Amino acid sequence: MADSQYNIGVFDSGFGGLSILKEIRTLLPQYSYIYLGDNARAPYGTRSFETVYRYTLEAVTKLFEMNCNLVIIACNTASAKALRNIQQRDLQRFGDDKRVLGIIRPCTEIANTFTKNNNLGIVATKGTVTSKSYEIEIKKFFPDITITSHACPMWVPIVENGEYSSDGADYFVKKELDALLRENPNIDALLLGCTHYPLLLQKIRKYLPEHIRIIQQGEIVAQSLQSYLQKHSTLESSLKRANEIQFFTTDSKDSFNAIGSHFLGQEISSKKITL
Ligand code: DGL
Numbered sequence: 001m002a003d004s005q006y007n008i009g010v011f012d013s014g015f016g017g018l019s020i021l022k023e024i025r026t027l028l029p030q031y032s033y034i035y036l037g038d039n040a041r042a043p044y045g046t047r048s049f050e051t052v053y054r055y056t057l058e059a060v061t062k063l064f065e066m067n068c069n070l071v072i073i074a075c076n077t078a079s080a081k082a083l084r085n086i087q088q089r090d091l092q093r094f095g096d097d098k099r100v101l102g103i104i105r106p107c108t109e110i111a112n113t114f115t116k117n118n119n120l121g122i123v124a125t126k127g128t129v130t131s132k133s134y135e136i137e138i139k140k141f142f143p144d145i146t147i148t149s150h151a152c153p154m155w156v157p158i159v160e161n162g163e164y165s166s167d168g169a170d171y172f173v174k175k176e177l178d179a180l181l182r183e184n185p186n187i188d189a190l191l192l193g194c195t196h197y198p199l200l201l202q203k204i205r206k207y208l209p210e211h212i213r214i215i216q217q218g219e220i221v222a223q224s225l226q227s228y229l230q231k232h233s234t235l236e237s238s239l240k241r242a243n244e245i246q247f248f249t250t251d252s253k254d255s256f257n258a259i260g261s262h263f264l265g266q267e268i269s270s271k272k273i274t275l
Helices: 018-027 049-065 076-081 083-094 126-131 133-141 155-160 167-183 197-207 218-231 233-237 253-264
Strands: 007-012 032-037 068-073 099-101 119-124 146-151 189-192 213-215 244-249 270-272
Touching: 007 018, 007 049, 018 032, 018 218, 018 253, 032 049, 049 068, 049 076, 049 083, 076 083, 076 126, 076 133, 083 099, 119 126, 119 133, 119 167, 126 133, 126 146, 133 146, 146 167, 155 167, 155 197, 167 197, 189 197, 197 213, 218 233, 244 253, 253 270
Parallel strands: 007 032, 007 068, 032 244, 068 099, 119 146, 119 189, 189 213, 244 270
Antiparallel strands: none
């Protein structure tokens, strides 16, 4: 195969990964990206380990077939439940040049920069919270940080249904933040540990005390990808530099275009795909 012809794949259960892609493209606009949202089967956050693994493997396989040699799993739930299995069990059979990266590790490595008083709140899906991936990883680097994780089961369905600006969203955002703060009133930073949650940022800011810093993953993941590519020059030089992007969804392309465009701040023209 000729050099410099591969795309970077970005995968999420639905729209959330667009919040990651947006920052990756801001920092690294030169490459060619393929975004795949499995909207037809979202949310993943309440599904079993086996199901999330199977769905994620299907999506990663599809992105490799679409000429990606690097796939970013831009979904915390899939990073928590499927990434390690895919890296250890499946990756080899796709070929030596294929790579899959998740989005939890880049955030846990710098978790000490988020909080000043060592009290970090994390909001995420039920799947991510019960996996304890954040706790396990952060404790390895920073054992002194107290982590309070809280699952927000309604937030992803609200986003997937385009209701993130509605009054109904206020109710559920306030409810979960109040519960988190009851659990640990001392947190001074809140990590949005689900890629869908930046769509609810305005509401989260509205109901969170002002002194609590909100951490989003997009820029962190983009910077981590940039330094990964600097360290992996063979992979980097195999990437196509066409400054382009293609969008695929497993559900209606019209609703993907409407909601996705709003979030990405640019027109999206997606194609429907079957996994
Ligand atoms: N956006 C995904 C995440 O970061 C999860 C959404 C879902 O539940 O499907 O965890």
